[in-house]
Each structure stands twice: as C-alpha cells, then as structure tokens.
Amino acid sequence: MKVLIMSDSHGLTHEINLIKERHRDEVEAMIHCGDSELPMTTTEMEGFLAVRGNCDYDKTYPDERFEEINGLRFFITHGHLYNVKMTLMNLGYKSEESNAKIVCFGHSHIAGSELVDDKIFINPGSIRQPRGTHDKTYTILEDVAGETKVTFFDLEGNEIKSLTQTYHLQ
Numbered sequence: 001m002k003v004l005i006m007s008d009s010h011g012l013t014h015e016i017n018l019i020k021e022r023h024r025d026e027v028e029a030m031i032h033c034g035d036s037e038l039p040m041t042t043t044e045m046e047g048f049l050a051v052r053g054n055c056d057y058d059k060t061y062p063d064e065r066f067e068e069i070n071g072l073r074f075f076i077t078h079g080h081l082y083n084v085k086m087t088l089m090n091l092g093y094k095s096e097e098s099n100a101k102i103v104c105f106g107h108s109h110i111a112g113s114e115l116v117d118d119k120i121f122i123n124p125g126s127i128r129q130p131r132g133t134h135d136k137t138y139t140i141l142e143d144v145a146g147e148t149k150v151t152f153f154d155l156e157g158n159e160i161k162s163l164t165q166t167y168h169l170q
Helices: 014-023 087-097
Strands: 002-006 029-032 048-050 064-069 072-077 102-104 110-118 120-121 138-146 147-154 166-170
Touching: 002 014, 002 102, 014 120, 029 064, 087 120, 110 166, 120 138, 120 147
Parallel strands: 002 029, 029 048, 072 102, 102 120
Antiparallel strands: 002 138, 064 072, 110 120, 138 147, 147 166
C-alpha cells in the first residue's frame, strides 16, 4: 500500500498536478496536510484527503481528519492548532486518543519523519517554500506487512535518500 503525502503548496497548481500525474497509478490514497490556498473544489485538490491550514480560506476543509487506509489509521492535520513548531507532544496525545499509527502534518515546512511511541510522524515539507533544505519535498509512505518506508522526493521526482527512513510498527 502506498500513500502520497504533501503539504504547504501555497497556491501552486502546476506542481500539484505534476506530482499527482507522476504517482497516479502507484498510490492508493493522496493526503494534503493543508495550506494549499486552493478551494477544495479545484481539480488540483480532487482526490486528496485534505485538511485546512492557517493560510486556507476555504472553510469546507476540516481542521483534522482520521482515515483508515488499508488497515492503517491516519491522523491528518496541518499542525498550527497543535503547536508543531515547538513540540510533537500534542499530536502524540491526539493520535493516542484516536488510535492512529500514522500522523501527517505540515505547517513548519521542515521535511522529516520519526517513530515515537510506535507512531510514525511525517511532515512532508513544502513543495513551495522549504525550510531547513533547498529541496522542495513531498513523500510517499509504503507499508508492506508492518514495514513502513517513508520516501522523500524533490519536485522533479528524485528520491532524497538522506530523509528516507524505514520503520517497523508493532
């Protein structure tokens, strides 16, 4: 099972379509962690499990969502309501309450993933304004029999090996 995850595209349309087209036939789901700055009804946002970020003005986006994808429970939020620039603890508490194993968020524009208390926290970074790197990033999560690989890509579709990680969930 593969899931495409992006965040903080801040008005980009061509780039979203490029990434969607590139991975269309290989992913079962697509997640956008907010700050698309696009209405939910645009063709660019079609097919995304999307949430509202602090720069999104379309109030039809939910602030958070919980999704079951091929047996894995996801907690998806932008992060601004959980103080993610300071700590992941608030996201951890919410994911514990909801039994989520995968936590997807954005807001800080800093790409990375980590395993904490048997939960994988993923920030796909930003395809518009990355921080901490020059690479504009998104990610694909691949889960096969409890082995979960989080692969980061640049805008051109090249793997960023220094960010890519494999985790084992219990």
